[in-house]
Each structure stands twice: as C-alpha cells, then as structure tokens.
Amino acid sequence: MRTSSPHIVIVGANFAGLAAATSFGPQDNVTVFDQSASFECLPNIHELVSGLKRSSDLQLSREKIIARSGHTFRQQKVAELLPEKHQVITDDGTPYIYDVCIVAVGGINNTYGIPGVNRWSLPFKSCADCAEIGRRLKNLAAGAQPFSIVIVGGGLEGIESLGEILRLCGRSQLMQVHLVNQAPRLISEAPEVIDRDIKSLCHAYPITFYNNTAVTQLKENKVSLSNGLELHTDLTIWTGGAAPSPFLYRSGLAAQSGQWASVKPTLQSQFNNTVFVAGDAAMVEPPLSKQGYHAIDMGSLVAQNCKRLLKGRAMQEFKPSGKPTLLSFGDVMTYLIAGQTVFASPALASMKEGVYHYIMALFDRPSHTSGIINLVQRSIRTTEKRILPSVTSLKTMLGFAHVRIL
Numbered sequence: 001m002r003t004s005s006p007h008i009v010i011v012g013a014n015f016a017g018l019a020a021a022t023s024f025g026p027q028d029n030v031t032v033f034d035q036s037a038s039f040e041c042l043p044n045i046h047e048l049v050s051g052l053k054r055s056s057d058l059q060l061s062r063e064k065i066i067a068r069s070g071h072t073f074r075q076q077k078v079a080e081l082l083p084e085k086h087q088v089i090t091d092d093g094t095p096y097i098y099d100v101c102i103v104a105v106g107g108i109n110n111t112y113g114i115p116g117v118n119r120w121s122l123p124f125k126s127c128a129d130c131a132e133i134g135r136r137l138k139n140l141a142a143g144a145q146p147f148s149i150v151i152v153g154g155g156l157e158g159i160e161s162l163g164e165i166l167r168l169c170g171r172s173q174l175m176q177v178h179l180v181n182q183a184p185r186l187i188s189e190a191p192e193v194i195d196r197d198i199k200s201l202c203h204a205y206p207i208t209f210y211n212n213t214a215v216t217q218l219k220e221n222k223v224s225l226s227n228g229l230e231l232h233t234d235l236t237i238w239t240g241g242a243a244p245s246p247f248l249y250r251s252g253l254a255a256q257s258g259q260w261a262s263v264k265p266t267l268q269s270q271f272n273n274t275v276f277v278a279g280d281a282a283m284v285e286p287p288l289s290k291q292g293y294h295a296i297d298m299g300s301l302v303a304q305n306c307k308r309l310l311k312g313r314a315m316q317e318f319k320p321s322g323k324p325t326l327l328s329f330g331d332v333m334t335y336l337i338a339g340q341t342v343f344a345s346p347a348l349a350s351m352k353e354g355v356y357h358y359i360m361a362l363f364d365r366p367s368h369t370s371g372i373i374n375l376v377q378r379s380i381r382t383t384e385k386r387i388l389p390s391v392t393s394l395k396t397m398l399g400f401a402h403v404r405i406l
C-alpha cells in the first residue's frame, strides 16, 4: 500500500482529526479513519435533550468534508497501531502502512468503574446518547405519573443537561431532579460565584443538589450515594467526563493504562517521532482543559508539523490560545467565563449560537454552493427555535439589556 508520496494516516475524524485532514492539500496523500459517518458538534449535543436542535443540525458527512480536501475517508475503526512497523490495522484486519500517523481519538465515557453505570445510566457523549435522553424525557413528561431524574456530575455537561431539562419540563408539577456532584461545588473549575448563581436560580424549580457526594452503585431505578441515601430514578444521566481511550496504551502512546498520550511541545508522541497526537487524547504540559477549540488548533498544527517533518524542516510548538468558556443553562441563563470574571445573561445564548455556526461553517466551508445553502438553512432552522421564542417573550427581552457581572 506504500505509494510514491508519503502516506499520512489520521485516526479519528472529529474536531482534531478533521482540522488536521482539512489542513492538508489535495497534493498530500492522506487517509482518514473513523468508525462513524458523521462529524458531531459535541459542544451543542445538550440541545438534543430538549429538542431545541435535531441530530442532523449537529452532524456533517465526514466523507464529503474529507473528499472536498482531496483525501480518502474510510469508515472503519482502527483496532491497532503498530508504531515500530509504521502500520495501522483496521478492525476487519486490513493493514495500512503510513509514513506519519496522526492520532485524534478523543476520550471515552468515564464510569470510574462504578458498578451498574453502563447498564443503568445514559451517557452524554454523542448525538445518539443525547437524542435518546430527550426521547425518554419526553415520554416521562407526557405521562400522568410523578417522575424522578438523576444527573450524575456537576460539571459543564451536567449543568447544560439540567438546563435543557428545565427548558423542556421546568414547569412540570410531576418532575423531581437530583444532581449528584462529587466536587464541593458546581463547575468546580470555574469561579465560585457560578455555583451560587445557579443554585439561586434553581430555587424556583424542583431540584436537589448533592455536592461532595459520590455515586457508589447504580441499579434498576436506584442510585446509591456515598452519604447512605438511595435515590429512586426513572432516568439517570451520566456526565462523569472523559477517560483516556485504551487504544492509547495499547499503541504504546501512554506510559500506563488509563493515561492520556504524553506529547512533546510539537505534539509528537513522547515515544515515537512519526506519531502525532492531537485533541483530547493528547496530554500536554502544563495540562489543558479538554476543549474543542484546543482540539481544532492542535489538529491544524500537527498537519503543519507533519509536512515540516517530511521535508526535514524545524517544527513549531503548540501554544494554547486562551478563549472564554460559554456555559448554557437552558433558557434560564448563559454564562461567559473569562478567567475569574463571569458575565451572566440569557442574551449570551446568541453568542453560543454564533460559536456553533462558526464550528459548522469551519468544516462545511461556505465557499462552495452546497456549503452556503447548508449554512443558510441551518441558520434559519436553529435561529427560529432559539432566538425567536426569546425575543417574543417580554421578560427575556428586558433581560437582553441586562448583562450581570458576577
């Protein structure tokens, strides 16, 4: 399978992998592997819980994006990476020889090994996961019986899922929500004021928060907590964050099982110079939060470094850019977190919507006709659902003028 020009293999085609693939030109010989057909805009998957967006609003065809850059997409899982043989092997046993490999496999659902998590809770990691949560939530809300929802995790994903649950059924008299958080406060990596603000906004809703509390076991309709309580549940949402993919250790890219892949400042693997690691899978020094914008920047840089390596030129080091975080809390509030400063206003939801359109347009380039049509259709469809209900509500219109600095 060796061809005359160097063969570049990319494993994983979401934020980092696609950013890398689209940074190579048609003259480069690039093959991209991912087991699923569609790019997914993960920062917005919580919006599937309330039905604000549909899965198709958040997905793009990997085949089309990669073909447009002049490369080959193979919808296959890479089962093995053998750096010493310069080879990847797909799960059907086909070997592919590479000159340089880019690993962008992201992470997996972190269950912390707690019994019952895989069986009795729904993860929060893909469009399919969140669409299923939305489907079950709608069924519960349509019934005449009281129902209980347990969200495990008080980080960004946990709060964004809670916000969407309130958007859909915040007025329900039958719903009770429990949010279990192992950390001492909500969004523990952000300034403390957010914890206080969210809890004060939640006084109006049937929500109980359990901070400093771990889940010890999940059973059918039951969540056991470290404080001895047992919660009845009709829907358990697991937002425990991401853990390293076992693929990294298996491929010799992590020093130990359960670790992310250690990389040099050039994003080359610490253990092999012809393997680059980009996105969530990479463990840079000092450690970085696992964010889509870092993954995109890393993906672009590894493509440039890959070309430099093949031409024998000096490579560049990864310098993370500092960007603020936008945290959506349904139609109740949106927060902009910039270092220790936090801005709060429902109007900031339009900024989050802008970031979503930017990401989708980045991969579905509006420079070709179908990209422009998709961009316009996506904008109309999603703006109609998100912005119009806000501007037709007097309360929210007044809120638009009011941005609080917490």
Ligand SMILES: Cc1cc2nc3c(=O)[nH]c(=O)nc-3n(C[C@H](O)[C@H](O)[C@H](O)COP(=O)(O)OP(=O)(O)OC[C@H]3O[C@@H](n4cnc5c(N)ncnc54)[C@H](O)[C@@H]3O)c2cc1C
Binding pocket: 011, 012, 013, 014, 015, 016, 017, 033, 034, 035, 036, 042, 043, 044, 045, 046, 076, 077, 078, 079, 104, 105, 106, 107, 124, 125, 126, 156, 157, 245, 247, 278, 279, 280, 281, 290, 291, 292, 293, 294, 295, 326
């Ligand atoms: C609910 C949620 C909300 C988020 N909100 C934000 C936010 O507001 N802002 C922000 O910046 N970031 C946010 N993030 C984080 C952001 O989505 C990640 O940082 C980003 O997706 C990382 O990109 P990646 O390409 O490294 O990995 P991923 O996006 O996880 O992609 C990895 C890809 O690799 C593929 N893959 C894995 N193993 C293999 C294999 N063996 N063979 C072939 N393919 C493989 C997978 O199918 C997947 O497509 C959020 C994440 C989640 C889950």
